[in-house]
Every structure is written in structure tokens, then in C-alpha cells.
Amino acid sequence: MERITNYSESIKALKSAILSSRYKAATLVNKELLLLYFTVGKFISEKTKKEKWGAKVIDNLSTDLQTELPGLRGFSATGIKRMRFFFESWEEYFLTKPSIKGQSSIIDIEEIAFRPTLLDQIQNTDNESFKIRPTLLNQIENHFFKLSFSHHIELIQATETLEEKIYYIKKTATEFWSLATLKYQLKNKSFSNSGSLPNNFLKTISNEEIRNKTLLSFKDEYLLDFINIEDNDEQDERVLESGIVQNIKKFLMSLGTDFAFISNQYRLIVEDEEYFLDLLFFNRRLQCLVVFELKTGKFKPEYLGKMNFYLSALDEYVKQSHEQPSIGIILCKEKKNKIVEFSFRDFNKAMGVSTYKTSTTLPKAFKGLIPDAETFKKLMD
Incomplete structure (x- = not known):
């Protein structure tokens, strides 16, 4: 009873x-x-x-x-x-x-x-560790209440640490992420990949505030699960580019809300010779042009020489007087960080090297359990 x-x-x-x-x-x-x-x-x-x-x-x-x-x-x-x-x-x-x-x-x-004790636990939502000041407490609370209940449930299910939760709460609130965008950023591991790519920003960008913004604008790895590339040969760089352009909205979601697409195969003329940039963007937050050069194989040191040339030409012929110097990103399938580090040492243009993974990338846990693409081809033959 x-x-x-x-x-x-x-x-x-x-x-x-x-x-x-x-x-x-x-x-x-x-x-x-x-x-x-x-x-x-x-x-x-x-x-x-x-x-x-x-x-x-x-x-x-x-x-x-x-x-x-x-x-x-x-x-x-x-x-x-x-x-x-x-x-x-x-x-x-x-x-x-x-x-x-x-x-x-x-x-x-x-x-x-x-709780007041949170002041000693939390980290900056842009991934830079610090003890949060009480003056920022209300700002975090305001971000918290700007998210819908569905947003909260989604990020709670997909995150483990408090730092991750705060990062996605702030990003969702300030950049007005829809639920679909939040899901994509969670799938893309935006928190763990943000600001971790090999780069030479410390040497090439003197302004600390701009340098920090630049670092946080790029990721070590991008998820391009809307593209299917079978082989790592050079002709597939155009396939990769075509797949990105055809799905430019999804690629922009992967990059972040501050990027605006200008063109693919952007034409530059230097001393009557033509050069074509794979993908050209403008970043509103950084106020600069951003070049993405696409490589379907491993990173090679010579890629940076070509990128340095492109950035010099952009700054000379295309950049507006009020804009910041251009930035270049080599987007490749694989990289070894020590090789990238040595390659950067004698260049004066801001550059970084990121990798991408596609839907054809098999999780490590499943490798060896099913045949790879090459084996499938042989079986079909």
C-alpha cells in the first residue's frame, strides 16, 4: 500500500x-x-x-x-x-x-x-590548459543553456572527459551548430584533432593571438567519409579533389564554420606561366587565404617547396592589403612527423601538414579479419 x-x-x-x-x-x-x-x-x-x-x-x-x-x-x-x-x-x-x-x-x-571546485578541474575549451577564472564561470553557464536537450544527450553519449564536453558545448553555442553538425564534429573527433597538426606557425606567425587562432583552426586529421578512393596513385588526387568539390558542404563542415570556399584549381600566373592550386578558401576568423594541396600518398618534403611558392604568389598578387599572410595545408594520406618537422625548418611561410581518412579506412580492430581491397579484386578476377 x-x-x-x-x-x-x-x-x-x-x-x-x-x-x-x-x-x-x-x-x-x-x-x-x-x-x-x-x-x-x-x-x-x-x-x-x-x-x-x-x-x-x-x-x-x-x-x-x-x-x-x-x-x-x-x-x-x-x-x-x-x-x-x-x-x-x-x-x-x-x-x-x-x-x-x-x-x-x-x-x-x-x-x-x-560547483566552485570546478574552477580547479576544468580546462580552456580551446584545448589550452589553464585554471578557469571565476569571471568566466557565467560565460560557461550561458553556453550550457544555449544547447537543446538533444544536443546535450548527443555530446554526453559521445564524450568521456569534462574537457571534451565543455569544448563541444562552447563550439555548439558560439558557432550555432545544428544537431547534425554536432554529430559530424563528434564523429570527426574535432576536439582531439584540433590544433595538433605538425606546423611551423611558431616561427612564421609572430603575433601570439593570431598564432593561437591559426593553430586551433586546423586539425591533424580530417574525416572525408563521403569520398571513396581505392588506390594511392597520383591520378586519384583529381578524384579526391572532385569528391571534395562535389561534397563541398560536408568538407566545410569538417573544416569548421569560419571557412569560405573560393575555388578549386585556382589559377595563378607568374612570369607568364600558369599554376593551379587544388583548393582555395578564405578564413573569416583569421582573415587570410588558405590553400589546401591534396596528396593521396605519403607526405614528401618537396611538397613544402611548392606550397611556399604558391603562398608567396598569393600574397603578392591576390591577398588584399588588410588581410593576413596566406596559410598552406598539405592534406595527405600519411605522414611521419619527424620528416615533416625537418622539412619545415627553412621555410618562412605558414604551413601545416594534415592527414585524412575516408570511409574505406578499416578500423584497426577489424584488420586481418576481412580481405582488403586488393584481395577482393583478385577474387573477382
Whole structure:
């Protein structure tokens, strides 16, 4: 009897919380919605631990809430479990007041704030370690509430560390990532790849602020899963280029929101001789032209000499007076960082070397378990 009474009170408590938060499916502002979901998640989490609520109880809870509040959205059994997941994923990082006052039939929707101890744990969302200052705390909270519940669930499921979560929260909020864009950036491992490519920016870019922005604008590896290249011969560089141009929107998503596409095979004329740049972009954040040269094989030191020449010509003939010097990226299939490091030493133009992987790249765990492309070809013959 007591168990039934507690359950009935729980229904009343949740109904009251939903109504008191002015819940209307199409009109509730995002912050209020997140606070409601966080509070409901806390309530369900506590009930699960204290009263051993299982999946069946949550299923019944969802059905009964629909009966009490016809037309209610977001409170399916799966939705309620996600609310619990949302709360439990952030529980240790937030301060909350007791949500239940005196009796279980009242749930108080409380404001939540990052714990003060977070100041000593968090890292800069641009991957540079530092102890965050209290003045930045509100900024992080503002970013947090700009994300939809679906965004939060997606990034919680795909990240492990707090630093990763904060990085994606900030990027999503400031660059207005859609849910599809966030999924793509998570799949592309934007956090771990950002700012880690071999480069000569320290020597070639004197302004520290611009240098840091430049470093964070490029990745060590790009995911080009919309392209299928079977062989690593030179003719496939045009295939790679064609695949990128045909899917330029997806490639821009991989690069980031600050890039604007100018042209492929961009024509330069130096002393009556023609030269063609594979891909030319403009980066709004860096205010400079960016060249991507595509290579389907391993990185070779001679690639940098050609890129240095291209950048000099761009700065002389194309760059506007108010723009920063051009930057070049060699995008290749493979690289050895020590070879890249030695190759950079005598060049004065800002360059970096990144790699790409495509949908034909087999995860290490599966290598040797199924035949490779060459073996398949032989079997077909």
C-alpha cells in the first residue's frame, strides 16, 4: 500500500513540477526546459536508487503522465530515462538545492550552477590548459543553456572527459551548430584533432593571438567519409579533389564554420606561366587565404617547396592589403612527423601538414579479419 501511495505522490509531484515550470511543448524557453529535465532526472535518479525503480515503473510513469497531461511531449519512457542520464552525467559538476520540500508530492524547480571546485578541474575549451577564472564561470553557464536537450544527450553519449564536453558545448553555442553538425564534429573527433597538426606557425606567425587562432583552426586529421578512393596513385588526387568539390558542404563542415570556399584549381600566373592550386578558401576568423594541396600518398618534403611558392604568389598578387599572410595545408594520406618537422625548418611561410581518412579506412580492430581491397579484386578476377 505504501509503495502505491509513494508512486501516486510521485505522479502528482511530477505533474506539479511540469505545470509550475509553465511547460508548453512549443513555447517553453530552452533554459526552463533544461532545468525541468534536470530536476525530473534528479527525481527519477533518487527514486531509482532509494526505491529501486526499474524500467517497468518508468514505463508506467510515462503512460500515467500522458493520462494526467494529454498532449504532453518529451516524457516517453525513453525521454524520462534520458533525463535521468542527463542529470547523472552532470550531477557532480553542479550545485542544486534539495528538490523535495518536506513531502514527495512537491518538486521545486531550482536554478543550477557549476560547483566552485570546478574552477580547479576544468580546462580552456580551446584545448589550452589553464585554471578557469571565476569571471568566466557565467560565460560557461550561458553556453550550457544555449544547447537543446538533444544536443546535450548527443555530446554526453559521445564524450568521456569534462574537457571534451565543455569544448563541444562552447563550439555548439558560439558557432550555432545544428544537431547534425554536432554529430559530424563528434564523429570527426574535432576536439582531439584540433590544433595538433605538425606546423611551423611558431616561427612564421609572430603575433601570439593570431598564432593561437591559426593553430586551433586546423586539425591533424580530417574525416572525408563521403569520398571513396581505392588506390594511392597520383591520378586519384583529381578524384579526391572532385569528391571534395562535389561534397563541398560536408568538407566545410569538417573544416569548421569560419571557412569560405573560393575555388578549386585556382589559377595563378607568374612570369607568364600558369599554376593551379587544388583548393582555395578564405578564413573569416583569421582573415587570410588558405590553400589546401591534396596528396593521396605519403607526405614528401618537396611538397613544402611548392606550397611556399604558391603562398608567396598569393600574397603578392591576390591577398588584399588588410588581410593576413596566406596559410598552406598539405592534406595527405600519411605522414611521419619527424620528416615533416625537418622539412619545415627553412621555410618562412605558414604551413601545416594534415592527414585524412575516408570511409574505406578499416578500423584497426577489424584488420586481418576481412580481405582488403586488393584481395577482393583478385577474387573477382
